[in-house]
Amino acid sequence: MDFSYWSANVAVLAVYAVVAVTHLLGMRGAATGAGRHGRSVEPGLLAQAAIFQIGLLMVLLALVSPMGYYAHQLIWVRNLQDVVLAVVAPALIVLGAPWLPLARGTGLGRRWHLQDKDESAAAGDGDAWTSTTSAQPGWRVRPILVTVLFCLTWWVWHLPGPFDAALHSPAIYAAEVVTYLGVGVLFWLQLIGSRPLSPQMAPLNRVALVVAAAASGTVLGLIRAYGPGVAYPAYLGLGHSVSSVVSSQQAGGAILWVFPLIPFSIVAVALAVRWLEDEESGATEADFDRLLKHKSAWPSRPGLR
Numbered sequence: 001m002d003f004s005y006w007s008a009n010v011a012v013l014a015v016y017a018v019v020a021v022t023h024l025l026g027m028r029g030a031a032t033g034a035g036r037h038g039r040s041v042e043p044g045l046l047a048q049a050a051i052f053q054i055g056l057l058m059v060l061l062a063l064v065s066p067m068g069y070y071a072h073q074l075i076w077v078r079n080l081q082d083v084v085l086a087v088v089a090p091a092l093i094v095l096g097a098p099w100l101p102l103a104r105g106t107g108l109g110r111r112w113h114l115q116d117k118d119e120s121a122a123a124g125d126g127d128a129w130t131s132t133t134s135a136q137p138g139w140r141v142r143p144i145l146v147t148v149l150f151c152l153t154w155w156v157w158h159l160p161g162p163f164d165a166a167l168h169s170p171a172i173y174a175a176e177v178v179t180y181l182g183v184g185v186l187f188w189l190q191l192i193g194s195r196p197l198s199p200q201m202a203p204l205n206r207v208a209l210v211v212a213a214a215a216s217g218t219v220l221g222l223i224r225a226y227g228p229g230v231a232y233p234a235y236l237g238l239g240h241s242v243s244s245v246v247s248s249q250q251a252g253g254a255i256l257w258v259f260p261l262i263p264f265s266i267v268a269v270a271l272a273v274r275w276l277e278d279e280e281s282g283a284t285e286a287d288f289d290r291l292l293k294h295k296s297a298w299p300s301r302p303g304l305r
Contacts, residue, residue, distance in 0.1 A: 004066070005066045005069035005070070006064060006065060006066065006069075007063070007064040007065075007068055007069060008064070009063065009064055009068075012060065012063050012064055013060075013064065016056060016059070016060045019056060019102075020053060020056055021105075022102055022105035022106055023049070023052060023053070023056075023098050023101050023102055023105060024049075024105070025104075025105040026098075026100070026101030026102055026103070026104035026105030026106075027045075027046075027049050027101050027105075029101075029104045029105065048095070048096050048097045048098075048195075049096065049098075049101065050096075051092055051095050051096035052092065052093055052095075052096025052097070052098040053096070054092055054096075055088075055089045055090070055091070055092025055093040055095075055096055056089075056093065058084055058088060058089045058092065059084075059085065059089045059181065062081050062084045062085055062089070063177065067080065067081055067084075068081070072167060073235075073238060074235075074248050075232060075235055075245065075248040075249045075251075075252040076248045076249075076251035076252035076255055078163075078252065079224075079252035079253075079255045079256050080252075080255050080259070082157070082158075082180065082256070083255060083256070083259045083260055085177055085180040085181060085184070086150075086153075086154065086180035086181070086183070086184045087184060087259075087260045087263055087264075088263060089181065089184070090180075090181060090184030090185045090187070090188050091184075091188050091192075091263050091267075093181075093185055093188075094185055094188040094189055094192060094194045095188075095192060095194070096194075097193075097194045097195040097197075099194065099195075099196065099197065100195070100196060142200075143190040143199070143200055143201050143205075143206070143209055144209070146183075146186050146187055146189075146190050147187060147190065147209045147212055147213055149183055149186070149187075150183050150184070150186070150187040150213055151212070151213060151216040151217075153179055153180070153183045154216065154217060154220065155216070155220060157176050157179070157180070158220060158224070158256070160231050160232055160233070162176070163231075163232050163234075164232055164233065164234035164235075167232075167234045167235070168234065187213065190206065190209060191206050191209065191210060191267055191271070192267065202275070202278075203271040203272070203274040203275040203278065204271070204272070204275045206271050207268050207271045207272055207275070210264050210267055210268045210271070211268065213260075213264065214260065214261055214264040214265075214268075217256060217257070217260045217261075218257050218261070220253075220256055220257075221253045221254065221255070221256035221257025221258070222253065222257055223253065224249055224250070224252060224253030224256060225250050225253030225254050225256075225257060226250070226253070227249075227253070229246070230242060230245050230246060230249065231249055232245070232249065235248070
């Protein structure tokens with residue numbers, strides 16, 4: 001495999017540059033606002049900014065690096081690219097919480113809301129980034145429906161017809177990439193907090209969403225790993241033999257089966273730990289309340305019983 005195949009896709013590079021620069025300008029605005037109040041930017045915000053930029057860079061590399069080239073030559077590389085675009089990169093983007101910096105960088109959105117948050121954050125208010133936007137129904141889609149949409153999108157693009165069509169049509173391939181990223185971001189927003197947005201469901205219910213998505217992907221991966229025959233005949237037209245296409249298809253099935261389980265397992269364990277902590281905290285609080293309400297057996301004044 002030759003790793004010298006890099007693409008100079010102008011559209012992809014332009015979109016990446018615009019989003020990355022807009023985000024950095026928004027972070028610069030946050031730093032400037034904090035500086036006016038004599039405070040530095042919170043370290044957590046800088047870490048989130050770095051995570052978002054890494055997620056954005058992963059999208060770029062998946063499309064213009066040799067991975068993008070060999071995705072049109074080998075099924076298993078295409079499947080690896082799918083995992084990056086639909087699962088890994090969206091998770092990092094959501095974890096990076098870029099929404100307020102992007103809004104600030106573009107000058108769009110409710111300026112006075114952002115200004116109030118900047119001033120509160122600079123004043124040291126830890127809850128300054130909890131926006132009332134998360135309480136509005138406009139941005140929310142029911143988590144179960146989003147999970148179904150994520151699984152449906154994953155399956156549809158791996159059916160033989162759409163999978164082969166994206167190989168020959170740049171427009172269909174672009175639609176595949178955009179839907180992977182969009183639905184992936186929507187799905188991860190249901191699982192993890194992304195300031196100022198917060199998931200609707202309790203941690204244990206979010207674990208169920210992760211399990212459902214992981215199970216769906218596992219079934220598809222098993223079908224491709226152990227299914228007989230050539231599922232994607234378009235790859236035969238690239239000069240590959242039947243046996244090589246089947247081998248690549250089986251390796252791709254293993255990737256679809258195993259690789260998404262890594263981030264899904266991490267977030268499932270984190271949510272389970274969060275649920276246990278909430279349960280323990282609730283039980284401790286209830287015990288403390290009962291202790292306060294319990295009438296003492298000791299007399300209220302000396303000599304009285």
